[in-house]
């Protein structure tokens with residue numbers, strides 16, 4: 001491909017009894033970022049991990065941390081994630097009333113800002129902010145759980161996001177999260193994605209580093 005492919009393994013699919021081992025596997029692999037899913041049991045039905053776990057992961061992690069907040073009022077935690085050394089902070093469009101203000105604040109703190117869209121949210125809601133953000137995260141499953149099947153309509157949304165980015169001169173990367181595996185990765189990248197988030201297809205593989213390598217070189 002004529003542009004780099006970024007791989008961000010999602011720790012949600014790791015065995016939590018061996019979280020440190022999973023972070024080390026990512027450190028030693030060709031992964032570009034480590035993806036952390038923060039769930040509050042309100043915005044999504046599931047609860048993942050809280051700050052003490054993120055803090056420990058941050059101490060071990062040698063890759064940029066890509067944090068996806070699936071929580072209500074995500075602005076409450078922007079400072080905390082900044083203090084933990086997070087590189088990318090992704091808020092949900094659906095959970096953020098003053099998105100423009102929060103994106104500016106994330107940038108002021110020196111982090112990259114991303115906006116995530118649920119499967120039912122049209123891409124064009126981003127038209128007045130896409131030029132300001134660093135990441136458009138297309139959720140290709142309904143957020144809340146790992147191990148779900150990729151929603152095929154997401155390919156159409158990725159193409160629309162790519163069109164919007166090109167039209168507006170935005171530098172945002174398109175990240176795709178949910179059900180990404182070796183079978184669909186090439187189609188996702190051809191549709192315009194830059195970043196593949198992969199949970200189950202990495203951490204449920206016999207050799208996670210090899211799974212990351214195969215995703216990275218799928219095209």
Ligand SMILES: O=C(CO)[C@H](O)[C@H](O)COP(=O)(O)O
Pocket residue numbers: 010012013037068141142143144145146147148177178179180197198199200201
């Ligand atoms: O955000 C998520 C769920 O809300 C996860 O990052 C995503 O589901 C990745 O896991 P998998 O690759 O197993 O689908």
